[in-house]
Amino acid sequence: MNSHYATRFFWAGVLTITLGVVVLFNAAVTSGAIVKVTGLVLLTGGAVQLVMGLLEGGGYHRWLTLTLGVLTLLLGWSFLSNPLSGVISLTTFMLILLTASGIVEILFGVRARGTPFFAPFMAAGLISLVLAGILLASPTATRSLLGILLGIHMLAAGAYLTLMGMYMKS
Template identity: 45%
Template sequence: MSDWVKWLLLGLLSIAFGVFALGNAIAASLAVTVVTGALLLIAGAMQVVGGFTVEGTGNKILSLIMGAVMLFLGWSFLDHPLQGTLTLATVMLILFMAGGIARVILSFQMKGTQFFWPTMISGILSIILAGIIWSYASSEPAALLSLLGILLGIEMLFNGFGLVFMAFFVKNAPKDETTEAKEA
């Protein structure tokens, strides 16, 4: 199977999963929470094990505390996935707002350059998105349950379309003589 076909199939699979995630955003959100919980458990366990191997008392204590926090969060997300989903969605909301504010501030340092307006607009759009999510979540708290699934679905669609376009680019790209010799 040629490379471009592999990229195409991967892109189409990503698009299919993106459509599925958007069609069932709450289930996708819960899946994100469960995966996050499992990864936090694994990372926490590794951090605790690593805490016993590091040099210095301060490093040991910090490593063990960080590991214990990750273990607690992972267990909490797996034990209470709905609350974990709300927690992760709230963190996303905060990150959108903080990222937007940071980009607006950064844009003023770029005043007079070609990067001022794109950075400013990007920051303002993130702040507006956070505001829309916040206002919608305030009137409909269950909306936060769908947020992660919607974001996952959109990302998978964008990723899938990008992979499909890349597949056709790879298919139509001119081949050099060494590539043709290897394929023959």
């Protein structure tokens, strides 16, 4: 039984790595697909929120739920109607997230001076800030970032699954 699962993990990893390579070579197209899926998820979530708001009793919570439902629907529709703007919006969000996390990691690194955590915090913070700088400086990176991140994630996940299968086999 263990060998059967090991084989499944191994081949799932190989397939994930292969698809990760395909995604990396088509990063801009993948970014557009990510925005469309995000738009569909937002539309669905907004519709569910609207239904919940209509079913909820009166008062502040009902109006808040209805307002958030409408805003979520509008955002989902915006992503679907103009995927390039959606890519830019999500990439801008990533830029803000990378910048903020880089600053926080460096601040943690400064506080951890003299401990084994100093170098990893500082390195992570600097890498985040460099990635944010690349995003800010390169419009081409903006179009492809989401696809590149997904491709890298798929490569890492595929490597993990493949190694797990090999480990289970031995």
